[in-house]
Amino acid sequence: MDLFKCALLGCLCLMSLPSFAYKVQPMVAEMAPLGKNAQMSMRIDNTGTQSLTVELEPLSMSMDSMGNETTQPADDDLLVIPVTAVIEPGRSQSVMVRYLGEPSITQSRSYRISVRQVKVDRGESNASNVGLLLQFNTLLNVRPKNAKAELSVQNIESKDEQWLVEVRNDGDSYGRLTNSNWSISDKNHSVFLKGNEIRDKVAGTLVLPKSSRVFVMESLEGFDSVPTSIEIENLD
Known part of the structure; x- marks a missing residue:
């Protein structure tokens, strides 16, 4: 799914579920395979009225000729801290992302950082039932120095x-x-x-x-x- 479609889907979900609204910034980013630019920060803002629980997962991304994406876990390439966060209403959570993959890549590599909101409901038994709510898939490109598109x-x-x-x-x-x-x-x-x-x-x-x-x-x-x-x- 294209990044624009992902963002649009997220916006529609936000309008239909205002109590659980949140924002992720940046939605598109670029990093270097080594050096100080091999690390970046993301921010998750809880703009809703209830406590927010999110889970984060790095995914490598490939794309076919029609723009359809295939993703798979990329924990060996990207370090994301924290992987789970609870954010109170009106507060923000900073997330560190660092590239750990091959530093001498000759072509850019594309990744998604999946930010998934989950709701934890506690019943009479005090057991936690987790249901998936909103999800944002940010786009992260790791580009080596001097690499250009043609x-x-x-x-x-x-x-x-x-x-x-x-x-x-x-x-x-x-x-x-x-x-x-x-x-x-x-x-x-x-x-x-x-x-x-x-x-x-x-x-x-x-x-x-x-x-x-x-x-x-x-x-x-x-x-x-x-x-x-x-x-x-x-x-x-």
């Missing part, structure tokens, strides 16, 4: 009045469509889109290194997918 459009197809745009990343770093400019042209038209404008027309932004991803894009009025071409200017 995005290019490989193919454009038309489907159901939308475009399927295949973007290839030949670089050693993750790339984001919002960190690029697009020059779109056919035989009769041309348009220039900047990062934020691209985000408004394309579902998703992230492309992992040495991989391709197909994005669903809002078709441009007056343009046909063929012979339209898109040239990407990488800003990273």
Whole structure:
């Protein structure tokens, strides 16, 4: 699931469960594989009216060509302290995240820090019943020094009045469509889109290194997918 969709789902849940509202910052972060930048802090704010219990888990993340994610535990790569916290209403909890993986990586690696809210109900027997409530999956990219993204459009197809745009990343770093400019042209038209404008027309932004991803894009009025071409200017 794309980060935007995760954040939107979290916001919807927050609106429906105001008593258990909380925020996680930052939702997107970058770290280095070694040195002082191999460590960062997160903050969890309890904005609700009841005591909040959260559990945290580091997950490695991969992505297929359609943007579907696969995650698995990454305790050997990331140290997260604390892994469980109880936060009182109006209070915050600082969380330390440190990269413990291979320091000499040549390509960026992507992770999720799963922050799961749990509710502990105590019945007459005083036994704890734990039920899952809200969950945020923050995005963390570990990028080696001098690694860069190299995005290019490989193919454009038309489907159901939308475009399927295949973007290839030949670089050693993750790339984001919002960190690029697009020059779109056919035989009769041309348009220039900047990062934020691209985000408004394309579902998703992230492309992992040495991989391709197909994005669903809002078709441009007056343009046909063929012979339209898109040239990407990488800003990273």
